[in-house]
Amino acid sequence: MNLQKALDLLKEKGYKNTGKRETILNIFAEQQRYLTAKEVLDLMQADFPGLSFDTVYRNLALFEELGIVEATEWNGERRYRFHCGGEHHHHHIICTECGRTRTIHLCPMNAILGNPENFAITGHKFEIYGVCSDCAPGTSSARH
Structure with a gap:
């Protein structure tokens, strides 16, 4: 968007x-x-x-x-x-300090769940939270 x-x-x-x-x-x-x-x-x-x-x-x-x-x-x-838009299925890693995101181009749900019997998955959301290299203390590119 x-x-x-x-x-x-x-x-x-x-x-x-x-x-x-x-x-x-x-x-x-x-x-x-x-x-x-x-x-x-x-x-x-x-x-x-x-x-x-x-x-x-x-x-x-x-x-x-x-x-x-x-x-x-x-x-x-x-x-x-x-909204990041796009037609392709993807997930994000999110920096909890600055709020910036990066796209993950694989779906961990396949490894976690596969195709469960007697259940139709209609959607899911997978996010990984952490601190990017710009915000992490002790990195050469840290802003702090």
Whole structure:
């Protein structure tokens, strides 16, 4: 997903392109990582000082429903990022420090479960959490 596709999808589904919605989408386009609703709110405060958490959360829920963003949860917080799109099946490794992701091009479900008898798998999600080399302490490319 990118900014223009997201705006086009909103329009196609009959939703108005408000300044707040466009700002949220711009944030995801610029950040390219998982963000909490609180982080989105904090990034919007300068432009929308009276903005409520509920407004941000409602828009994130709408974007998730429309497939504009995808969500995950770690450390008890729901986090969002632009939906990575694509037609191929894949999974992610996620840095819990910066929220950036990388795609895993294999499916561990095949090794774990195979084709279970008397059960049709309709979907699954597999994520690996850790710390990327940019965020890991003691690496030469660490940002900290």
